[in-house]
Amino acid sequence: MTPPLYRNDAPGQFPASWYAATATIPDRRPAVSSDLRADVAIVGAGYTGLHAALELRKHGLSVIVLDAHRAGWGASGRNGGQVGSDFNKGQLWLEARVGRDTAKSLWSLAQEAAGMVRDFCTLAAPLAQYKPGIAWGQYDTDLSDIRAEVDHLDRHYPGHGMTALDRDGIQALIRSEKYNGGTLNMQAGHIHPLNYVLALAAAAETAGAVIYEGTEVTRLDTGGRVTLHTPGGRVTADHVILAGNGYIRGLATANDARVMPINSFIGATEPLGDLAEEVLTQDIAACDSSFVVNYFRLTADKRLLFGGRANYSLTFPADMGGELHKRMVEMFPQLAGTRFSHTWGGTLGVTMTRLPYVRAITPNILSAGGYSGHGVALAGLAGRVMAEAVAGQAGRFDTLGQLPVPPFPLGHYAQETMLPLAMTWFTLRDNLGI
């Protein structure tokens, strides 16, 4: 089977997204063309790899970043731009699994993750246009779980930024009849994700990291020093960080068994003008409770970026926008006459528990991925704590490593065949409201 890295995109080319149409893409960086040596080699130049590189440079370590395509080419340059400040599971869930103290440490890390994006955008990436606020809409009429979670946050997590909303509250923000309640999180926010990752790559280079593009790592020879094989030469490093999320396959079996690639798709409408206020009444992002999540937000020029799943195979459908447009109009019938000017897709990594997989594959090969739709913030954090671990401070890496992430049934062998079955079941469940 063709791996996600080459399955749906032209090599080295950014997808025809609204983001690529509104960003200044730098010239291509060279590929590896001779044997090289570094303290740390990083596979993947998205948020995970670039934040790891920035942190490693603070510790004075030499860093080479290798990307099969371009820096920011992966999910980091094409996602929904929603910057969460929590995990995919609530604190009550986490406390029941890992205990109150660890859950509190995890909460602090997730808050730090959101703060990293906010601060970097403010200081170094104004074109990423960070804006605060994510609303989360629930279809179910029973709002007791939301109230219990927010009550719990009120008691134990000061400054959490979350407000519980009833039907009137959510509909005052999102003009759709579909939602019966939800939350508004003002610690979360939204950005132009490609401008953010391009600025991160530039900052990593300024800090002294060297980025090679068009360089796939095809094999690792493990040992006290690791050798990374690429078509143009070998890179030898004392430590390796695997930062390929949904695109990386075949370099670490433990990772492949736990991080499953899935696709998500986004359509950008033409500018909506006054109609924009009939969709979202504030400049916040939004997502919802369906398993096959819908997510949307407005751009500065009042386009609606509407994202969700459009197929259940690893191959993009020929008509990416058709199913998405249907989902958008189901949510917002007022947009029936609006067309998409851009549609694109990308691959992300999900795990069984929808929590990130951050682990040591061997003592000197660390890996992180499977952020399950929360990677805009959590990927950078995972990169930072992996770099800390490489530099000898493993405490926060070990905390993230306590997130429960079992392998998928039948591990890495069965993902392609199981994915359509699993997704069909969850879609049916959404449609039936069970």
Ligand SMILES: Cc1cc2nc3c(=O)[nH]c(=O)nc-3n(C[C@H](O)[C@H](O)[C@H](O)COP(=O)(O)OP(=O)(O)OC[C@H]3O[C@@H](n4cnc5c(N)ncnc54)[C@H](O)[C@@H]3O)c2cc1C
């Ligand atoms: C359409 C879409 C919408 C999304 N929306 C959101 C959202 O709104 N909020 C949110 O939090 N998350 C969202 N996500 C997920 C989020 O984008 C990712 O979790 C995050 O970008 C992961 O960053 P990363 O650096 O780990 O991986 P990526 O950005 O995917 O980068 C991985 C890089 O590794 C490289 N690579 C892989 N294998 C190799 C190899 N063998 N050799 C060399 N290079 C290799 C790839 O070329 C790629 O550039 C979305 C994802 C998609 C696709």
